Amino acid sequence: MSFVVDQVRRLDSQLDRLQLSTTRTGASFSTLTAAEAHDPAKAARIAHLQNLIKSLSTTASSKSSLIPAGKILEALQRADISSTCSTCNQWFAQGEDNTYVDDDGNRADASYEHELEWLLLSKATTQAYGQVLSTILEQTIPLEDDLWYWDDILSTYRFAGLYSIQTSPIRLWKWSQEIYHDVRSRGGQLANGWSQFYGLVKNAVQERSIANIQQRVVSPLALVRNEGRRKRAALRKIRLVNANALGVLLGEGLGNESFQDDGTQSPGLSTQGGSRHRWKSTVSKSIALMDAVIQSVNTAELSVDKFDDSVASLTQDDQYYELHEPTGERTATTLRPADVAERLEYLLRHALPSYSTSFNTAVKENGRPSRLIRYWLPATVLLISSTTILRIFVNRREEILTWIREFGQTIIDFWSNWVVEPAKKVIGTIRHDEDSEVSIMSKRSLEADRASLERMVVDFAVKNPEGPALNDTEIADIRAKVREGDLTTVLRSYERDIQSPVKGAIVGNLASALLIQVQKTKVDVEVAMSGIDSILKSQELLFGFIGLTPGLLVSIGAYRWLRGVFSSRKGVQQxxxxxxxxxxxxxxxxxxxxxxxxxxxxxxxxxxxxxxxxxxxxxxxxxxxxxxxxxxxxxxxxxxxxxxxxxxxxxxxxxxxxxxxxxxxxx
Structure with a gap:
């Protein structure tokens, strides 16, 4: 939404308040006369006008408050103001009351149909005002890009040289046309003989070369830069003139202070004579102002300093503009709604399209060259080398297809192995999925080895008691000590047998004691591994994200690179x-x-x-x-x-x- 939409909405709401305020005060603006109330044709006509007024309101569309010019013209044509309410067009205002005097001197109330026609014209004028503002604004803003283009041409010799190469076909074509017209002006025809025609062409080229000797002291880049300065100056003038037009329309048009303050005072609300018709005068004045501004903008030779004077001179003798003057002898009631509608239709049908056409012509002439001119050289190179490129593709078709398939499969495998699978593991970790737990040893390994060590120590103690046979209490005590890592029973026997290693190994229990200690070492290692396992399990989510991060970084980097490669030039430079x-x-x-x-x-x-x-x-x-x-x-x-x-x-x-x-x- 722009400030133009805000202007149109504010003006449209003021017109709605105009109708609502007269409804509350009981003025004739919202009151049907007796003839209108009992005449079915007039009642249908009034309903038709009301529907057209609603269609031109800002609340008619939720997408945009600006109605296209074609729809405004369609509403004016459907209203058929020129052939309706003919008696209203013959009335003239007189006195302070809301009455009119016809040609026979009979006083009558203003008809509801007549006021609805004026309200329809006001709504249409408001939308036309928005269209004019929007058109000038939307055409003025892009001029900055063209100005930047010429600034680049003038700033570096590299851009100037590139521009010279890009536009060389155009200069060659213009030079050929000049030679052709010169030969034709001398009566040269192929029918007179090729030698005579060739001689005329040769003479024309020589004369033109002699005429351009003075330009040879200036480098081609200097000529290009001079052209850039000229076109940049023309674009700046167009931009300033359009900006001046916007300022005049906003300062003197429908959005000015007078229209907002007392310009929309409804009939019967004001005590000053004639001010009840001020809103009609403001509408007519705005139509004349928009017409004058568009005419001034279309004047190519008009300078920026004389724009305001040009608008003032065009509106000085305009009857629609004079009606707004407080000292004017004429009032808005002397205007026929049909005439106002015709003037508004001319503005939308002819004046505004003429402005757009002339503006586009001027920008096309002075703006940056078209894409065809800027890219003809690479396009030509591509076209010339297209056969070679096609031959390469045909000869190495299988290799290229294989490379494409492998590249695609690589991308799929990368996405599956480095993005999808790590993501599944992270999700499983969050949900405490047992299959996704991080572990460096089996879950029951420590319990099994510890139970085996316990049985080995108990069996050793039972077979080799230091005194009487062990009872159940002593066996249970040994089991408890083994769970705590105490192997005193085995170590005592080991200490005795180690004094005579050979004898202990043959007839003693040295081998059994050594094997039990090996099992004890294994259990101790598994306990340490279990601690590491616990640490890993507490950081499972962290390890999961670490495994997922490389795949995500590569994917995001590739996406951003592809987006930058395939996005438009405007998107890249934004x-x-x-x-x-x-x-x-x-x-x-x-x-x-x-x-x-x-x-x-x-x-x-x-x-x-x-x-x-x-x-x-x-x-x-x-x-x-x-x-x-x-x-x-x-x-x-x-x-x-x-x-x-x-x-x-x-x-x-x-x-x-x-x-x-x-x-x-x-x-």
Missing amino acids: WAKQGRMLLILRNIDRILTGATPTEFGEISYKDHGLLLCEVHLLRQAASGILPRRIFHDFLVEIDELVDVRSGLERQQKVVERIRWAYSKWFT
């Missing part, structure tokens, strides 16, 4: 939105700093238009960054920033407030 907002805010500050205030402390229409273009971009950039609640407050700051009535000094303070209040989202 900077971060935060940086863009800061750059736009800098441009706004430059406009306000360089603006020269008028005697009332306001900026000129030209600076106002440039400010609106930058504010439009700032608002679009902020809509995707700022949170909803903060963006709503940001719009309040924006409205205050574009309000020229507050004065230049206050606008500069608003820029400073935006800079520090929203600095978090600018960097």
Whole structure:
């Protein structure tokens, strides 16, 4: 949503309040006359007008508040104002009451149908006003890209040389046309003989070469840079003229102060004579102003400094504009709704399309070259080498297909083994899935070895008692000591037998004691391994994410690279939105700093238009960054920033407030 949509919505709501306020006061604007109430044809006509009015309201569409020009023209044609309410068109206002006097001097009330026609015209004019503003705005903003293009051409010789190569076919074609017309002007024809025609061509080329000797002292790049300066100056002029047009339309059109304050006072609400028809005068004035602005913009030779004078001269003798003057002898009631509708249809059907056509022509002539011109050289190289490339593909078809299949299988295996499987393990760890537990030894290994050691020690103690046979209590005590790692019974026997190793090994229990100690060492190692296992299990999730991270990093990196490769040039060159907002805010500050205030402390229409273009971009950039609640407050700051009535000094303070209040989202 842009400030143009806000303007149209505000104006449309004021027109709705106009009708609602007259409904509350009982004025004739919303009251059917007796003839209209009892005439089925008039009742159907009134219902038809009401439906058309609703279709032109901003609430008719939830997607956009701006109605296309074609739909506005369709509504005006369906209204058929020129052939309806013919008696209303013959009435003239007289006195302070809401009555009209016809040609015979009879006083009558203004018909409801007549007022509905004016309300329909007001709605249509509001939408046309939005269309004109939107058209000029949307065509002015892209000019900055073309200006940057010429700045690049003028900034470096590399870009200037590239531009010279790109446009060389055009210069060659123009040169050939000049030679051809020169030969034709001398009466050269192939029918007169090839030698005579060739001689004329040779003479024309020689004369043209002699005429261009003075240009040879200037390098081709200098000629290209001179062309760039000329086209850049033309684009800057177009941009400034369009910005001035925006400022005039917003400063003098429907969105100005007079229309908002008392311009929409409904009939019967104001005590001053004639002000009940002020809203009709404002509508007619806005149509005349839009027409004058479009005519001035279409004037190619008009300079920026004379734009305001041109608009003033066109509106000076316009009867629609004179109606708005408080000292004028004529009033809005002398206007026929059919005439106003015809003027509005001309604006939408002819004036606005003519402006768009002339603008596009000027931009095509002075803007950056088309893509065909910029890329003809690589396209030609690709076309010439296409047969060679095709031959390579045909001769190595099987190798290429095999490489493609292997590459695809590699990608699939990588995704499955390094992304999907680690992700499944992480999910299993979170869900305590036993199959996904990290372990370096079997679950029952320690218990089995410990039980075996316990049985071995008990059997050794029972077979080799140091005294009487062991009872159950002593055996249970030995079992408890073994669980705690105490092998005293075995070690005592081992100490006795180790004194005579050979004898102990043959007739003693040295071998058994050694084997039991080996089993004890195995159990001790497994206990240590069990501790490590516990540590690993406590960090299972961490290890799972470590295993998943390489695959994710490679996948994300490949995705971003592919996105950068296959995205459009505009997407590749687009900077971060935060940086863009800061750059736009800098441009706004430059406009306000360089603006020269008028005697009332306001900026000129030209600076106002440039400010609106930058504010439009700032608002679009902020809509995707700022949170909803903060963006709503940001719009309040924006409205205050574009309000020229507050004065230049206050606008500069608003820029400073935006800079520090929203600095978090600018960097």
